[in-house]
Amino acid sequence: MLTIAVDAMGGDNAPACVIEGTIQALRESDNRFSVVLIGQSDKIEPLLALQDTEGLNLRFMHAPEVVTMEDIPAIAVKTKQESSLVKGLKLCKTKEADAYVSAGNTGAQMAASLFVLGRLPGVLRPTIYAYFPRLKEGLTNIVDVGANMDCKPEHLVQFAEMLTIYQRFAAGIDEPVVGLLNIGEEEGKGSEVLKQAYKLLQDADRKGKISFIGNIEGHDILKGNVSIVVCDGLVGNTILKFGESIPGFLGALFKPALQKLVSSGQLDEKAAMLTTQVFKSMFEPFDVEKFGGVPFLGVDGISIVGHGRSSSRAIKNMIFMAEHMIEKKVNTHIAEVLSEA
């Protein structure tokens, strides 16, 4: 039976939401896998005692130290060996667990995953991607979203290759399509790094490793013509955080505009409520919780990171994502493709 290690201390709503999400995952999956919940016993055990966990494949492991959102990644990994983060990843390393899941400090998880698990054969730099809404059916991933600065052309190409494998084997996309984010569509646009990346992506396309459609621009991201947007971590991180701020920004403009119509008597309360529903439904494609979290691609093990704001539903879906990554053998495929010449 598969075992998934879950960081009970990670995220703004930990440990309560993590405990709830874990129990939901075990119930919904009918105990298809087992979970080791890791964290401080004085925080976790009283909460666990309030829940009905009888018959669940759930055990608890004490970890006295905690990595916080404020911890500096490289330092946290070295000085907090008794944290849920390091203990959880070590369970994966020794094969006592098959995957690790956390909604904690992303930088620290990246550093610890690299340190404890190492890289898959052939991988230059592990990476992290994000989901984006799109007009067309399907899904769009952007890679890298902050793990890698100053990417070299060969890094960008590996990001495209790893995400292509992920989408093919674990996301049910038969033909992932890669676009290189640039300032214009024509070949020869952009920085030297982008010009060289363009050529290397063409090579990878010719070898059948990816399907590359060329340069794309900022306005192409939401269109959905590509399933994989490749860029440096600074660009991806900025677009991701900018995108996340849009629903709140528009909400702040929407509410007073609607209120004006209500108080002037042009719209009655019922219509205003329906209008608010329409407004909210517009942002359903922005709901990233259905994916829960994303794996670090390229590390020699499965380490799934979630948003700090993760709800119990997000935690549950992250656990399912972990199970999925294990079963679809994404890492085996990555190692195969990236160690080829």
Place this chain on the structure above:
Amino acid sequence: MLTIAVDAMGGDNAPACVIEGTIQALRESDNRFSVVLIGQSDKIEPLLALQDTEGLNLRFMHAPEVVTMEDIPAIAVKTKQESSLVKGLKLCKTKEADAYVSAGNTGAQMAASLFVLGRLPGVLRPTIYAYFPRLKEGLTNIVDVGANMDCKPEHLVQFAEMLTIYQRFAAGIDEPVVGLLNIGEEEGKGSEVLKQAYKLLQDADRKGKISFIGNIEGHDILKGNVSIVVCDGLVGNTILKFGESIPGFLGALFKPALQKLVSSGQLDEKAAMLTTQVFKSMFEPFDVEKFGGVPFLGVDGISIVGHGRSSSRAIKNMIFMAEHMIEKKVNTHIAEVLSEA
């Protein structure tokens, strides 16, 4: 009297919209300045003949060649010396005109402005910025938005200095505030270029050239805590184009959601119309036409570039922007500040 050279051939709606916008600018300003409209006589003169231009400070200049949106900038500048672009900028160089305004090929205008007008003393790289909507009152500019790739730290600092001068003298902002776009707020985040830029921006702050609040992230752009967002041209261009695609993306989600409520009888036609008004009003802060266009900062002359989709209203506002740049002596201030050690 000031003279403004207007490219009659630039933009998707040229020459009709350009002619209309020019006439509106002269009428509204009560002939405060004069305009030289430059373009192909067989295209322009028949349209001008349909308009009532009596008493307007308007003259026409024939330019047989046209720079198109498809032209490669560096080549267009060299091979199309008889275009409205090159002829208009040459009028500025010989002081027959005080500014040049166009909604044509931005890259070609940048190249031609540099080639014909040159740089202001002390300027390493001229730049181009964009306007962004914000929650707080005031305005936010992002610089650079595509003119400069692979920026060095000293380039980013000059962008901040030039835009600070522009906002102080021409945009009525007493205290422009600069933020450096990065992947995290803490000092020491990001690439080597960003780390060095951070230090140089602190130096410029200490010298009183700018007011620097430190690193900002993608979700800070719409907040309005800074009036100047500094980044490399690739990041700025991507954010700009991504932002421009949002109203259309949400519109495509909004319409069917609203239609569903109407056809199910939950919302009547009148309420649906009002709701659509609310939706549209949400995007008023995204209306960049009120600014018309932006000047290339750092060139030794005034060259204003507008969006390819510019309407006659945008052209009119670009002409007013040109007048404003001349009167506020923005270039004199830039040369003063940037030639200091």
